[in-house]
Amino acid sequence: MGRIETEDVRTWLVDLDGVVWLAGQPIAGAREAIAAVRESGRRTLFVTNNSGPTKSVLASRLHHAGIDAGFHEIATVSDAAASLLKVSEDVFIWGEEGLVEAVEAAGGHIVDEPAKAATVIVGWSTSFDFDLLCRVSSAVRDGARFIGANEDPTHPTPHGLQPGTGALLAAVATASHTKPIVAGKPHEAMVNLVHKMSTGSLEVVIGDRPSTDGIFAATLGLPFALVSSDATAKEGMTDEVSPLCHAPSLLEVVNILFSRL
Numbered sequence: 499m500g501r502i503e504t505e506d507v508r509t510w511l512v513d514l515d516g517v518v519w520l521a522g523q524p525i526a527g528a529r530e531a532i533a534a535v536r537e538s539g540r541r542t543l544f545v546t547n548n549s550g551p552t553k554s555v556l557a558s559r560l561h562h563a564g565i566d567a568g569f570h571e572i573a574t575v576s577d578a579a580a581s582l583l584k585v586s587e588d589v590f591i592w593g594e595e596g597l598v599e600a601v602e603a604a605g606g607h608i609v610d611e612p613a614k615a616a617t618v619i620v621g622w623s624t625s626f627d628f629d630l631l632c633r634v635s636s637a638v639r640d641g642a643r644f645i646g647a648n649e650d651p652t653h654p655t656p657h658g659l660q661p662g663t664g665a666l667l668a669a670v671a672t673a674s675h676t677k678p679i680v681a682g683k684p685h686e687a688m689v690n691l692v693h694k695m696s697t698g699s700l701e702v703v704i705g706d707r708p709s710t711d712g713i714f715a716a717t718l719g720l721p722f723a724l725v726s727s728d729a730t731a732k733e734g735m736t737d738e739v740s741p742l743c744h745a746p747s748l749l750e751v752v753n754i755l756f757s758r759l
C-alpha cells in the first residue's frame with residue numbers, strides 16, 4: 499500500500515501587539531511582510547497574549563492592517579486559558595469580551611461573583627478597584643483555582659507603556675498568597691494550543707518580547723526573531739534568549755529570515 503505523501507507546510511508564529519500593530523493601529527510594512535511569508539508557500543499563525551478582544555475584533559483589526567486571516571489562523575490566550583477548564587465549570591472572569599467568548603465556547607459557566615467560582619481567570623482589564631481585588635483574592639484564598647492570561651508587565655501604546663495583565667495578576671497573587679496558572683506565551687496551555695492549530699511543521703517565532711515570545715520559541719524548540727519595540731527596549735534581553743535576528747520592523751525581520759531559513 500502506498501504511503502500518503504503530505505507536503506510539509508511550514509508555519510511562522512507571529513505575535514500581534516508591537517509587531518503587526520501598536521494599540522490596534524497597523525505598523526507600516528506589516529501587510530507586505532505577511533504577504534511575502536504567505537507567497538513563499540508558508541502559513542502564518544498569529545499568536546497573541548492579549549485576552550481583551552474577541553476573535554472577530556482581532557480578525558477585523560488584521561483586515562484593517564491589510565491582512566486577511568480566518569479564526570483558525572489566530573491563536574489567542576483566551577482560548578489557551580479556556581482550554582484549562584472543565585465542561586460546565588463555574589468561572590469568574592476579571593477580563594473583557596475575548597475571555598467571555600472563549601470560556602463560553604469551551605463550555606464554561608460564567609458566574610457573577612468570585613465567591614461562586616471554582617476558577618477565576620484574570621486577563622486584560624481596565625476595571626481595577628480595591629473592592630474587586632478583595633473579592634477575587636478572597637475567592638482564591640478560599641480555594642478557587644487562579645488562572646492568569648499572561649504575565650506581561652506592560653502593554654505598548656503610541657503614548658508609551660501601560661500596565662499589562664501581569665500587573666493585575668501580581669496584585670491577586672500577592673493578596674492571596676497564590677501563584678497563578680498562566681495560560682499565555684510562553685506557558686504550556688499556549689504551546690498545546692499552537693500545536694493543535696498547526697499542521698506541518700513550525701519554523702520560527704516572531705515577537706517583540708524576549709521574556710514571552712523568546713522563551714516561547716525556546717520551549718517549542720524554534721528560532722526566535724525579534725522585532726524591537728518599546729516593550730523590548732524597556733524589558734531588555736534575558737540571558738535565556740538569543741534571537742536568530744532582530745530588526746526594528748516585521749518587514750525587515752521577515753527579509754532577514756528569508757536569507758537565514
Ligand SMILES: [Mg+2]
Pocket residue numbers: 513514515516517705706707
Ligand atoms: Mg508583542
